[in-house]
Amino acid sequence: xxxxxxxxxxxxxxxxxxxxxxxxxxxxxxxxxxxxxxxxxxxxxxxxxxxxxxxxxxxxxxxxxxxxxxxxxxxxxxxxxxxxxxxxxxxxxxxxxxxxxxxxxxxxxxxxxxxxxxxxxxxxxxxxxxxxxxxxxxxxxxxxxxxxxxxxxxx
Amino acid sequence: xxxxxxxxxxxxxxxxxxxxxxxxxxxxxxxxxxxxxxxxxxxxxxxxxxxxxxxxxxxxxxxxxxxxxxxxxxxxxxxxxxxxxxxxxxxxxxxxxxxxxxxxxxxxxxxxxxxxxxxxxxxxxxxxxxxxxxxxxxxxxxxxxxxxxxxxxxx
Numbered sequence: 001x002x003x004x005x006x007x008x009x010x011x012x013x014x015x016x017x018x019x020x021x022x023x024x025x026x027x028x029x030x031x032x033x034x035x036x037x038x039x040x041x042x043x044x045x046x047x048x049x050x051x052x053x054x055x056x057x058x059x060x061x062x063x064x065x066x067x068x069x070x071x072x073x074x075x076x077x078x079x080x081x082x083x084x085x086x087x088x089x090x091x092x093x094x095x096x097x098x099x100x101x102x103x104x105x106x107x108x109x110x111x112x113x114x115x116x117x118x119x120x121x122x123x124x125x126x127x128x129x130x131x132x133x134x135x136x137x138x139x140x141x142x143x144x145x146x147x148x149x150x151x152x153x154x155x
Numbered sequence: 156x157x158x159x160x161x162x163x164x165x166x167x168x169x170x171x172x173x174x175x176x177x178x179x180x181x182x183x184x185x186x187x188x189x190x191x192x193x194x195x196x197x198x199x200x201x202x203x204x205x206x207x208x209x210x211x212x213x214x215x216x217x218x219x220x221x222x223x224x225x226x227x228x229x230x231x232x233x234x235x236x237x238x239x240x241x242x243x244x245x246x247x248x249x250x251x252x253x254x255x256x257x258x259x260x261x262x263x264x265x266x267x268x269x270x271x272x273x274x275x276x277x278x279x280x281x282x283x284x285x286x287x288x289x290x291x292x293x294x295x296x297x298x299x300x301x302x303x304x305x306x307x308x309x310x
Binding site for chain 2: 007008019020035071072095096097098099116121140142143
């Protein structure tokens, strides 16, 4: 009997490209200038009490300023780290400004993260937000990019 | 009378994320393993005679091995530089393996590139391929990512 290995990103939808920057407002203004899209509202991520952020296995007061442009099928998420240890700040410090992650919508983020971990792609950060939860997995070694698993609450 | 400034990426469709790597086959195998998608056929970019590659204002024998996974709405393009000066090799040498560009489908790549250049986002490489043409513009300073403008021939 053959048991087929899990495919954690089977039918997962690539929904977002996340770019870490030093100044989110500046980048948003420029992106608006080239796309003609209005600058969307700024989001400040929740405090630990609400976000329950875990970074590298420990609770973190990680915070970021987010500006998310809906580009039709895919969103561009501009991320400015503003406090606490996080994958965003770590990326900025080690690699500089640039594409931090590509995000996939999945049905069960925890299961996908477990399966990816078994394939050498470990969890690096997780948290919850209004309407869902996210898990970043470190695909830099195997896929040369960090992945974000996004699980939205069904309504 | 007000003349509105051009919006070179107005209604442009974000269609691809390009990742530069040292070993395209290895990454393709891993991406197949996590997505369950079959590894697509490998593409070797055309020689100069056909591709007419221009890199930083001069003809270049730039070549790459490409493996393009269609992820539904968006493709992941795995790029392994295999010869000649190119934006791919330059990125690999200066930033290492990682996300090289995000690509947009546009109606007129040359016009979009001219308009982007006027906004501080200059052309870095261009060429033609079976069915269309491409222009990479260096958005690293203004948008912290290289953009690819893809213009497909209408059929």
